[in-house]
Amino acid sequence: RKAVSLPGLIAQRGQGNKITMLTCYDASFAALMDRCGVEILLVGDSLGMVSQGHSSTLPVTVAEIAYHTASVARGNKSALLVADMPFGSYGTPEAAFNNAVTLMQAGAQMVKLEGGAWLAPTIQFLTERAIPVCAHLGLTPQSVHQLGGYKVQGKTAEAAELLKKDALILQAAGATLLVLEAIPSVLGKQVTDLLLIPTIGIGAGPDCSGQVLVMHDLLGVFPGRKAKFVKNFMEGHSSIDAAVLAYVAAVKDLSFPAPEHCF
Ligand code: KIV
Ligand code: NA
Numbered sequence: 001r002k003a004v005s006l007p008g009l010i011a012q013r014g015q016g017n018k019i020t021m022l023t024c025y026d027a028s029f030a031a032l033m034d035r036c037g038v039e040i041l042l043v044g045d046s047l048g049m050v051s052q053g054h055s056s057t058l059p060v061t062v063a064e065i066a067y068h069t070a071s072v073a074r075g076n077k078s079a080l081l082v083a084d085m086p087f088g089s090y091g092t093p094e095a096a097f098n099n100a101v102t103l104m105q106a107g108a109q110m111v112k113l114e115g116g117a118w119l120a121p122t123i124q125f126l127t128e129r130a131i132p133v134c135a136h137l138g139l140t141p142q143s144v145h146q147l148g149g150y151k152v153q154g155k156t157a158e159a160a161e162l163l164k165k166d167a168l169i170l171q172a173a174g175a176t177l178l179v180l181e182a183i184p185s186v187l188g189k190q191v192t193d194l195l196l197i198p199t200i201g202i203g204a205g206p207d208c209s210g211q212v213l214v215m216h217d218l219l220g221v222f223p224g225r226k227a228k229f230v231k232n233f234m235e236g237h238s239s240i241d242a243a244v245l246a247y248v249a250a251v252k253d254l255s256f257p258a259p260e261h262c263f
Contacts, residue, residue, distance in 0.1 A: 004039045004080040006110070006132055006176050012039075012209075013198040019210025020251045021082075021200050022218065022244070025051055025068045027075030029215060034079045036244040040177075040200070041076055042112065042212060043069045045084040045142070049224065050216040057141050060086040062099045066106040073107025082134055082177075083108035087142045093125035100131045112179065114140035116166035120173035127174030135175040137163055137191075138204060139182035150227070152203075152263045154183040160190070167191045179212060180204035182229065185262045203229030205262050211251045218247055229261045 012019055021040035024030050025047050033041055047068060048060035069083045083103040090096035090113050100111045110132040113119055123133045138153045147153070154163045167178060178199045180188050185205025192199045192208050201208030213230070216222040219240065220232035233243040250256035
């Protein structure tokens with residue numbers, strides 16, 4: 001296939017062709033996901049939990065994300081490669097730029113950061129310097145200690161309004177993708193309808209422009225607590241290729257996420 005690009009993803013959103021994204025941490029899985037047609041590979045800081053065994057994403061470093069990004073880049077041919085900026089790596093626009101350069105030089109084509117309106121100057125600073133930015137709202141796991149746990153966000157009318165305001169501010173600052181995590185499906189739809197850029201949901205309902213899952217959840221190998229939005233696609237399939245193809249097909253034909261995966 002042709003290389004996946006950000007303009008291509010915006011066109012895809014316009015066509016109503018759902019975007020598929022998975023986390024990926026190494027070259028072999030990158031090659032597999034790429035040949036299965038996954039459009040975006042995310043080197044998520046979730047690697048701190050699923051790969052390193054930490055109880056949060058906070059211990060993950062820029063050097064670790066860069067190491068995994070370089071591995072994924074070697075295995076990938078045509079998917080868009082997004083790297084998470086880990087906890088503490090984007091406290092100021094200048095720090096964010098220096099750390100994002102490390103990740104881009106490791107092979108990332110876009111970086112993702114967690115947070116609301118306070119990130120607007122940072123997103124503007126990065127995008128003006130040729131670093132595409134994916135924003136991340138709702139349940140932002142790096143804020144687990146402030147949020148008091150991994151909880152559904154945007155449930156009150158006030159919180160929903162704030163999230164919508166944040167989404168518009170981040171888009172205006174230059175973000176070209178937005179991950180929405182663990183929010184009510186109605187809010188996922190409202191935010192998607194408000195924006196021109198694609199939204200990628202994880203526990204944000206079926207109306208986002210696309211979906212993302214952590215690969216260990218899709219394969220049913222994460223031993224920790226299973227979030228409501230998780231589906232084990234190995235069930236009913238006898239190979240990892242078949243499970244990833246089933247995920248891609250289910251996102252495209254709107255059968256995933258089903259109501260039982262939504263808030
Ligand atoms: O780190 C991660 O896996 C993520 C996704 C859940 C969006 O940020
Ligand atoms: Na992440």
